[in-house]
Amino acid sequence: MTKKARIITFVLTGLSCIGCDRVTKDLAKTHLQFEAPKSYLNNFFRLEYVENTGAALSLGDNLPQPYNFILLSLLPIIFMVGLTFYVMRNISTFNKLMLLSLSLIIAGGLGNIIDRILYDRHVTDFMNMGIGNVRTGIFNVADICVTAGAIGILLSYKSQQKLPPATA
Secondary structure, X not given: OOHHHHHHHHHHXXXXXXXXXXXXXXXXHHHOOOOOOEEEOOOOEEEEEEEEOOOHHHOOOOOOOOHHHHXXXXXHHHHHHHHHHHHHHOHHHOOHHHHHHHHHHHHHHHHHHHHHHHOOOOEEEEEEEEEOOEEOOOEOHHXXXXXXXXXXXXXXXXXXXXXXXXXX
């Protein structure tokens, strides 16, 4: 794949993920915000509107300003911008899975940062999965992107370790 194709793939993947995140969060606000949770597949999958002011599982939601802004908005923005520059600078060195994974992580991070900035620290979460009392935290599409990207990076490293040594 050419460098230009890699950049286009990276950008389009990221924009698609951010777009899906925005659309689903808007749908959640419209259809779930003032409703009882909706249950599917014998309560395995649940749609339930929550506004999260913390990080994963609401960690840090009680932090006072400006610490909340610094730790949950400013530092992640700096990290996402730095990671984007790193990817663009080294884009030719990544395999396809790594490139996709990095794009997912950046898009997911930016998706939640956009919420924090637009809605005064409130990130819309609305999906939950589990069996009985064993359930995930409530999450959104941006969280799925970050998780899928992290798994993709692990798989990419794992597949590189299995490759036979290059012969001269």
